[in-house]
Amino acid sequence: MTDPADPFAQQTRTADGPPPGCPAHAGAVSLTGLDFQQTPSELYRTMRREHGPVAPVLLDGGIPAWLVLGYTELSYVTSHDELFARDSRRWNQWENIPSDWPLLPYVGYQPSVLFAEGDEHRRRAGVITDALEGVDQFELANECLLIADDLIRGFAGSGQVELMSDYVHPLLMRAVVQMCGMPATGDDTRQLVDDLRISLDAAEGEDPVAGYNRVGERLRQLVKEKRMAPGPDVTSRMVMHPAGLSDEEIVQDLISVISAGEQPTSNWVCNTLRLLLTDERFAVNVSGGRLSVGEALNEVLWLDTPTQNFIGRWAVRDVQLGGRQIREGDCLVLGLAAANTDPQIWPEGHVGAENAAHLSFSNGEHRCPYPAPLLADVMARTAVETLLERLPDLVLSVEPEELVWRPSIWMRGLMELPVQFTPVVQ
Ligand code: HEM
Numbered sequence: 001m002t003d004p005a006d007p008f009a010q011q012t013r014t015a016d017g018p019p020p021g022c023p024a025h026a027g028a029v030s031l032t033g034l035d036f037q038q039t040p041s042e043l044y045r046t047m048r049r050e051h052g053p054v055a056p057v058l059l060d061g062g063i064p065a066w067l068v069l070g071y072t073e074l075s076y077v078t079s080h081d082e083l084f085a086r087d088s089r090r091w092n093q094w095e096n097i098p099s100d101w102p103l104l105p106y107v108g109y110q111p112s113v114l115f116a117e118g119d120e121h122r123r124r125a126g127v128i129t130d131a132l133e134g135v136d137q138f139e140l141a142n143e144c145l146l147i148a149d150d151l152i153r154g155f156a157g158s159g160q161v162e163l164m165s166d167y168v169h170p171l172l173m174r175a176v177v178q179m180c181g182m183p184a185t186g187d188d189t190r191q192l193v194d195d196l197r198i199s200l201d202a203a204e205g206e207d208p209v210a211g212y213n214r215v216g217e218r219l220r221q222l223v224k225e226k227r228m229a230p231g232p233d234v235t236s237r238m239v240m241h242p243a244g245l246s247d248e249e250i251v252q253d254l255i256s257v258i259s260a261g262e263q264p265t266s267n268w269v270c271n272t273l274r275l276l277l278t279d280e281r282f283a284v285n286v287s288g289g290r291l292s293v294g295e296a297l298n299e300v301l302w303l304d305t306p307t308q309n310f311i312g313r314w315a316v317r318d319v320q321l322g323g324r325q326i327r328e329g330d331c332l333v334l335g336l337a338a339a340n341t342d343p344q345i346w347p348e349g350h351v352g353a354e355n356a357a358h359l360s361f362s363n364g365e366h367r368c369p370y371p372a373p374l375l376a377d378v379m380a381r382t383a384v385e386t387l388l389e390r391l392p393d394l395v396l397s398v399e400p401e402e403l404v405w406r407p408s409i410w411m412r413g414l415m416e417l418p419v420q421f422t423p424v425v426q
Helices: 034-038 040-051 071-079 118-133 137-155 163-179 187-201 208-228 234-239 247-278 290-303 336-340 371-390
Strands: 054-059 063-068 160-162 310-315 319-321 324-326 331-334 418-420
Touching (some): 040 054, 063 071, 071 331, 118 234, 118 247, 118 371, 163 187, 234 247, 247 290, 290 336
Antiparallel strands (some): 054 063
């Protein structure tokens, strides 16, 4: 029988059974497939019931890891860097990971702030925090408004649009790229925005690695330009920061800022629009209902958070967590969505939006750097409000059950959000 404290460890090879170390027969849950894609919150509930606050899971290709589902356990993991560290080179599974593993681009080590530890992390994260602190929130809101209006003008006359590709992603990409010191329009910016999309979410026939390399090239050039002629933007503030980061360090961290900024914020907007368009509680106030937009944004962070899981942390030494024996080098996936709905913190079954103690921006040393959540809020709020103000009779063009979620372990967001409205004559 399997030791419940060590479900990965029942591994004697049978004639045609799994190889040693394979947790497939030990009740580990796969974080891939349709159930996970469409209804992850049900899966998290079942896992919590069957496995407790720390569950054995299988990542793509059957690679074992732990999903931290409990609010208390997740808070503990993220506030104890000396036990659960960020450098993925610590992983004890690298020998089982093929070179084309789909999660590799985001889990494989890169010399960026994301994988830095200790003093080096504080140096890199400090520069990003200071650079983001310099962003004027009113200017950012105004720039988002201009971009939103420009995009809405492009489809307002048609009476229908697919919002993810024609509004949400381009709006957030343009806003973040502009915050980093590139003009919001022009061929050069369009190319960067397109390459960023390809590197994160390549369509058929597109090469994500080539896209990623072109992004690096363009940002290298941007850093050079800002060294020569700094301006009031994030890149210039990083270049001029007394910590003295090298050009290459700044390029790496700019890629982190741009991709860590665009993807979750887009999905925050997406999930908020879906809530507003499908939940009767919001229906009455939808057009121009500023209060309800704020409530919806907040509720999404608790119940349908954009970064549903984050990979992750790696155990520095053998340690007990949530009744499990975690081995040195094991990978822990931060179950942010699951922790936010942990019944331990909502004992009366009432998951509410009365405070901001959710873990959607994570926690501890590596959490989303402080000014970023505020800036994300400004951008997301402007994106949602502007759309609803300009097209007040917006409705979904499909039934809510027909909406398809992205097949992503990280992000909770829709593939498409098709809507219709009364065409606006311009
Ligand atoms: C302006 C928009 C944003 C920017 C510039 C931004 C930037 C970043 C950066 C640079 C990091 C790496 C921090 C580190 O490793 O020290 C990070 C981490 C993170 N961000 Fe954000 N972010 C933004 C919006 C968001 C949003 C909207 C969410 C979700 C609601 C989010 C959730 C997270 C999470 C979960 C992490 C991982 C922290 C961890 O490892 O514990 N971010 N963000």
